[in-house]
Amino acid sequence: MSSQGTEFTTQTALEATIPVVSFESVSMRYGQSPEVLRDLNFTLATGSFHFLTGASGAGKSSLLKLIYMAARPSRGALRIFDRDISHTPREHLPLLRRRIGVVFQEFRLLDHLNAFDNVALPLRIAGRKVEDYQSDVVELLEWVGLGHRLWAMPPTLSGGEKQRLSIARAVVTKPDILLADEPTGNVDHAMALRILRLLVELNRMGATVVIASHDQDLVARSGMPVMHLEDGQLSTLAPTVSQPPTPEPVGLDE
């Protein structure tokens, strides 16, 4: 995927100084239930890499939902790509969403589409022609180690294969933000390391990455900054301007 590197890094100097995600006193609730996220204040710098940790129910998935715009804040100002998401009309969201790749804990693959079509889905939605993206998709599937399973249907894939397929779908549009919700939750340790290396590589190509994870060992070994959610609040603040990822993240070698 050498071609991706150049595209990820073609940002103007101005864009690089504006945080890609900015939370200002953001709270969120579902319907009339109590707030699941309270008074969050943080920014994510372009090209940064963060782990998001916290116990089950701490609000990790809800925080990611806010960033991929599947939910809106109930209070506060949320800016993504320098757009005020709380007040952006619904019909403007799809184009912003296309710049965000999401890897879901439960994969959310379409079972009636084969691996190739699942990965190609965001490109079809963006109106691209199959002749134009065919080789990119195949190359990407080979990169995640699924080159031999192009026409396999998701129900026939193993947990690790599904996980890598959903990563491939999340990155096929070369997104500016990559969110992953427990991407190593369903795989063994060796596969978890492999997936983490994949996400670090994408970050090196320029994507801002946030990974929600339970896996304390993996988080510690990566040496990446951590945002910790506890009871709907960030207890460990991320650096406001995060450093680019360390050239060789420690502890990721097998």
Added chain:
Amino acid sequence: MTVQHHPATALQGAAILPLKDGRDGGLVFTIAVLSFLACIAVIAALAADRAAQGWARQLAGSATVQVRPMGGLSGPEAAAQAAEALAGVKGVLEARAMDRKSAEALLEPWLGKGNIPADLPLPQLVTVELDPEKPATAAALNQALKAAHLSAAVDDHSRWMADVRASSDTVRASSAIACLLISAAAGAVIAFATRQGLAARRDIVEVLHLCGAEDPFVARLFQKRFAGLAMRASAYGALAAAAVGAILRLTGGSDGFSPALPIAWTDLAACVAAPVLGATVAAVSAHSVAMAILREQV
């Protein structure tokens, strides 16, 4: 890089909504029945219209003149003179005084054969056959009778024709209303199915949205799916209606089905419109319902 060892269809891009759905059977049946009813209504209306036109043509092609004996002329003499006068009018093909025998034959259905006394005064009638292309008007016939100094009343059948025309209009309007109601019912059924489909495929719709799909993209998927389904179901209904029409036409002989409903083979061609109309109604209904539901989401 080239892609090898893949099914030929794979690169066409599979349908984003699953093609087969077990719940489709009832929907196909309902739309097919609606399409069948609409086609039968149209075929019946076309046949009834043809019957009405036939009757109207017969009525328009003739007139009846009742002559009153006057100025020393006997009834038959007056009728003969009237026939002569009327035959010369432009737009009249033939004018013939009705003899007593024919007049008695007309009364037989009411009085019975042999029950008509020989001295019963019967009206003196002249039957006038008009040129169907340019029939003479009642005014022209009256003018000619007046010029011949005859007292007579002209019945150009316009009163009957108005009745025939009114009943033919009623049949046509009823058929149009039936088709409209059936189309509306089809639209409502599709709207319901779209609502169900969006709920049942919520997982897929969410993934599409998260992959950056705009509402019209998602709505078009449901529009395409239900338009295709409605086209197929309407075609089944139309075929069944055409088959019924063909059987009626065949068993009815030269009259079509009956003199009141003379079905022509060309009437069956109306069934061709059903799949197109069904697909259009379904497309409009599915798209508008899907858009309305999607707009309510986050």
